[in-house]
Amino acid sequence: MGSIALRGICKSFGGIEVIHGIDLEIANGELVVFVGPSGCGKSTLLRLIAGLERPSSGLIEIDGRDVTRLGAADRGLAMVFQSYALYPHMTVRQNLSFGLENLRMPKAEIAARVAEAARMLAIGDLLERRPAQLSGGQRQRVAIGRAIVRNPTAFLLDEPLSNLDAELRGTMRAELAALHDRLGATMIYVTHDQIEAMTLADRIVVLRRGRIEQVDTPLNLYNRPANLFVAGFIGSPAMNLFRTEARGGRAVLPGGIDLPVPADGPVVLGIRPQHLHPAGPDEAGIPAELRLVEALGAETVLHGITDSGEPLVAVIDGQPAVTRGQRLRLAFDPADMHLFDAGGRRIG
Amino acid sequence: MTGLKTFITRRRGHGGRWHWTDVASWIWLIGGTILMLGPALWLLSSSFKDPAQLAEFPPTLLPYVQRVAEVEGFDTPLPLYTVTLPGGETRILAQIRRLGANAQMVDPADPALRISVPISQRAPLREIGLATANYTDPFLHFDFFTYLRNSVFVTVTATLLTLLTNSMAAFALSKYRFRGRDAVMLVIVGTLMVPLSVILVPLYSVVSRVGLLDSLWGVILPTIATPTGVFLLRQYMLTIPDELIEAARMDHASEWQIYWRIVLPLSAPALAVLAIFSVVWRWNDFLWPLIVLTRRELYTLQVGLNSYAGELNVQWHYILAMTVVTMIPVVLVFILLQRFITTGIAGAGLK
Numbered sequence: 001m002g003s004i005a006l007r008g009i010c011k012s013f014g015g016i017e018v019i020h021g022i023d024l025e026i027a028n029g030e031l032v033v034f035v036g037p038s039g040c041g042k043s044t045l046l047r048l049i050a051g052l053e054r055p056s057s058g059l060i061e062i063d064g065r066d067v068t069r070l071g072a073a074d075r076g077l078a079m080v081f082q083s084y085a086l087y088p089h090m091t092v093r094q095n096l097s098f099g100l101e102n103l104r105m106p107k108a109e110i111a112a113r114v115a116e117a118a119r120m121l122a123i124g125d126l127l128e129r130r131p132a133q134l135s136g137g138q139r140q141r142v143a144i145g146r147a148i149v150r151n152p153t154a155f156l157l158d159e160p161l162s163n164l165d166a167e168l169r170g171t172m173r174a175e176l177a178a179l180h181d182r183l184g185a186t187m188i189y190v191t192h193d194q195i196e197a198m199t200l201a202d203r204i205v206v207l208r209r210g211r212i213e214q215v216d217t218p219l220n221l222y223n224r225p226a227n228l229f230v231a232g233f234i235g236s237p238a239m240n241l242f243r244t245e246a247r248g249g250r251a252v253l254p255g256g257i258d259l260p261v262p263a264d265g266p267v268v269l270g271i272r273p274q275h276l277h278p279a280g281p282d283e284a285g286i287p288a289e290l291r292l293v294e295a296l297g298a299e300t301v302l303h304g305i306t307d308s309g310e311p312l313v314a315v316i317d318g319q320p321a322v323t324r325g326q327r328l329r330l331a332f333d334p335a336d337m338h339l340f341d342a343g344g345r346r347i348g
Numbered sequence: 349m350t351g352l353k354t355f356i357t358r359r360r361g362h363g364g365r366w367h368w369t370d371v372a373s374w375i376w377l378i379g380g381t382i383l384m385l386g387p388a389l390w391l392l393s394s395s396f397k398d399p400a401q402l403a404e405f406p407p408t409l410l411p412y413v414q415r416v417a418e419v420e421g422f423d424t425p426l427p428l429y430t431v432t433l434p435g436g437e438t439r440i441l442a443q444i445r446r447l448g449a450n451a452q453m454v455d456p457a458d459p460a461l462r463i464s465v466p467i468s469q470r471a472p473l474r475e476i477g478l479a480t481a482n483y484t485d486p487f488l489h490f491d492f493f494t495y496l497r498n499s500v501f502v503t504v505t506a507t508l509l510t511l512l513t514n515s516m517a518a519f520a521l522s523k524y525r526f527r528g529r530d531a532v533m534l535v536i537v538g539t540l541m542v543p544l545s546v547i548l549v550p551l552y553s554v555v556s557r558v559g560l561l562d563s564l565w566g567v568i569l570p571t572i573a574t575p576t577g578v579f580l581l582r583q584y585m586l587t588i589p590d591e592l593i594e595a596a597r598m599d600h601a602s603e604w605q606i607y608w609r610i611v612l613p614l615s616a617p618a619l620a621v622l623a624i625f626s627v628v629w630r631w632n633d634f635l636w637p638l639i640v641l642t643r644r645e646l647y648t649l650q651v652g653l654n655s656y657a658g659e660l661n662v663q664w665h666y667i668l669a670m671t672v673v674t675m676i677p678v679v680l681v682f683i684l685l686q687r688f689i690t691t692g693i694a695g696a697g698l699k
Contacts, residue, residue, distance in 0.1 A: 052594050073600040085595035089613040098609075099599030146599075 002063065002153040002186035003028045004049060009058035011044060011210075018044055019210040021058070026154075031180050031187045035197040036207035037233070042190045043158055045207070049188065050156050051075050062153060078147035079156040082163065084139045086131040092142050093127040096149050117145040120179075137168045144179070154186035161196060173199060194234060198222070206230050228344035231270050237301065237313045239270045239338070254306045255286040259334055263347050270338035273301070276314035276330040285329030288312045293324055304328065388675075395668035396478040402664050413477035417442050420459040429453065429470040431463075440473060441465070482669035492670070494645055495652035499631060502567050502648055503677075507626040509572040511619055517573075518581035518615075519607050523593060533582070540575045544635065552639060566640040567648070571630065577622045584618035585611060620685045627681045631674075649674050 004026040011019040019041050026032050034042040047053045049060060051072035060068045067075050086095050093114060100110045118124040121141040131139055140160060147155055160176075161169045177200055180187055191197055197204050198218045206213040206221065206229070213233075214226040225231035231239045244251045244267060251261045253269060261267060279285025288304030302314045302322065314330050322328060339347045361367035394402060396411035416425035419442050426442035431453060433439060441453035441463060451470060453463045486492045521533050544551075551570055560566030588611060596606045612619070634650040641647055647655070653670050656663045 050598065052597070072594070072597045077598070079595070079598050081591045081595060083589065083591050085589065085591040087592060087596075087610060089616075098596070098601070102600035102602075102605060146595075150599075 004154060004186065004188070005059075005061040005064075006045075006049070007059040007061070009045070009048060009060065010056045011041075011048060011053065012056050017056075017210065019048070019055070022210075022212055024205065024212065024215065026186060026188065028186055029184050031189060031200055031202045033197040033201035033204045034188065034190045034207060035192065035194060035204055035233075036213075038192060039209075040207040041210040042192075042207050044210075046079075046156050046158055046188060046190050050077055050079050052079075076153040077156055078150045078152035078154075080143045080147050080158065080160045082159040084131075084143040084163075086139060086142055086146070088131050091128050091130055092123065092134070092145075095131070095142060096127075096145050099146065099150050113149045113151070117148045120148065120182075121145050136164050137172060140164060140172055144176075148183070152185070154188065157187065157189045159191055160189075161191070162193070169196075176200060194236065198234075204234075206233060224346070225270075225338065226346050228268060228270075228340050231338055231340070231346075235272055237273050237315065239272050240276070240312055240314075242269045242271075242310060243267075244269060253286060254308050254310065255284065255329065257284045257286065259337070261339055261347075263339065263341060266342045267347070268340040268342075268344070270340065271332050271336060273313040273315040275332045275336040276312075277316060277332070278320065279329040279331035283329075283331045285331040286312065287327060287329050290322060290324055290326050290328060293322055295319055302328070302330075304330075391668060392672055395482055395665070395672045396480070397665065397668075398479040398482075399663075399665050401479075402668075410476050411478055412474040413479060415473045415475055417456045419454055419456050422459075426454070426456075428456075428473040430473050431465050431470045433465075433469075441470075443470070479665070482665045483673070486666055486670055490666075491644065491647070491652065492673075495647050495649045498564060498646060499649040500677075502564055502633075502637070503627055503630040505564075506568045506571055506630045507623055509568065510574060510577055510626045511623060513572055514574060514577035514622065515581050515612060515615060515619065516607065517578045518585050519611055521578070522582045522585035523588075523590070523606075523611065533579075536575050536578050538575075540579075548635075548639070555640060561640060562642050562646065563640075564646060567633070567637045571633070571636070574626070574629075576625065580622055581615060581618050584615055588614050624681055624685050628678050631678055 004024075006022050006024040009019055009022040010017060022045060034045060036042050044053065048055050051067070051070060051074075055068065058068070059066055062075060062077075087098065090098065096114045096117060097110045100113060105113075114127070115124075118127060121144060123138065123141050123145060126134060126138055126142070131142070134142065140163075143160070157176075161172050164172060173196055176189075180200075189196070189200060201218050203215060204218055204221055205215045208229055214221060214230045216224075216226075221230060221234045225234060225239075228241070232241070242253055244253060246261045246263045246265060246267045249260055249262065249264070251259050251267060251269060253259065259269070261269075276286075286306060288306050290302055290304045292303035294301040294303070297319070299318070300316045300320055300322075302316060304312045304314070306312055312330065341347050359366060359370050361370055393409065393411055397408075398413070401408065401412060415428045417428050419426050422444070426444060428440055428442055429451075431439055431441045439455065442456050444452045444454055444462070446452075446467065447464075449467055450464050451467050453465050453470070455461055455463070517536070521529060521536075555561055555566045555570060560569065592610060592614075593606055596610050601609065632650060633648070634654070637648045637651050638654070641651060644655075649670070653667060653674065656666045656670070
């Protein structure tokens, strides 16, 4: 079992509050990703759950049991640190068995668990090496192995892939997903990389300045961002946002596109770059002058600027014949549009 | 070998010519070598000279011993001299005894014939040799082994206790956050500025009151907590990532286990440095043992060496020889532990 609940968690360091009342329920076996810009409190939140920090107020429950006052060791959780934090003076085997020895587990069982974890992670032939003799990916595996042998209620992973090169990161991401499927254990994963978040998560928790902005499945976050911050944070390149004024249920975009909106007053219209396409002759489009054309082969990223000076990014399939400095009109399907009120909250 | 040759003959000047910086660096290096190594070599060479030769002026660079010869009719070998006879002829004669300004000599080849020679006309016949008695006598006739045992006991015990207590203090001061931590650190480092001679009297009365006078523990215990050691270890432990300690905490390690199994092994290079310091300090300690110890059988080597210098008569040959012997452990410690100084193993498991 491994359900985790946070109730009204606040944390301040020396008078500065960094976590402002977080409420969150994590179901058993779920892989939840904390994502957000740096300084948003995602690592602090993970450390609070781990028991490495104590909340200033609020409750942490694991399987319905209040563990707020319990030390890190007694919560039955395992953590994979960003720097891996392998003990440099111990061999891989010693690194894996250190925690079990501290629990005074019989030697035979320690050996069995280490062997099982080594088999699962394919690090069997590295057991007698020291961390310094391992590559980044191997160290990463050992760090995960150290968590697995403990047979924890939940895994906490603090940016575990951030020290790996791009290629290895992709492989390890797939391995982590496979591992989660196999173990079926609860995992909380902290990252600032939205690709990791989108591909791994059952649910994503988007954090900003110590508050939860939105909790939902990856696709719901993408399709229905709850506010401007999530809209801008999830998806790459970021969503195009146009500030405009809605009058009588209609709003006008640059280029004279007139759209029906269920609101009045100042609004923000959002349209993802992937939903823009060159306008046909009869179609209304946003005119823009291209400043940069990034041809990626399968798709082309166009960076433009509208007549009113607002930046506009569009991702077009294939390899359209456009050049820098060219003027282009870009159209979209109104169904793909996102609408936010003046406070940044989603409308509709 | 060729690598060594190219290294030694490397010049800044082109085509094998000497740039002035080559000359300067050679002079500097050779001068430095003489300055650093000279006294030690001089000590070594002098420790093999007999008392008469030590008193000689001008001094000789190498130790010499006088040649002796067995002469029929004499129980002990007689010293040989080169003698200039009145006729201008030089001969090698053995001296039987000296009488005032004359010496009674004998020709080893013709023991029956006695020759009286003015001492200004004879020069000792010497060859390079070692007066090993300087070394053997203290071992055979004095309490050298007792002193050695005491010194070893004091050095080893004090060093182990120093490493243990200082590393525990450094661990607390580097890895725990508590009110007044920096103040405590400041006070500890502040005691660096208080020399032993200032606290000698109060320290003496403390040691006297707890009944440790004239005991080796009275030498050991006041010296084990060193501000240098705490500071050195703390600065090193600050470089051990906190994540390692947090990982150990997640691994159910007790605070003692974190200290003993994680922090201490990772501090090995700093511990080695402190061990070297501590061994040298305790081994060379003179003033404090001299004050605390009064019974001869408790003397450490340094205090024991001092007993060769009597009120009226200093036995330099023994002092020099025993100084060489006393230096050996310190030199060995440096040779064996110096590699630890440069090896840092912490951080290897990170990134």
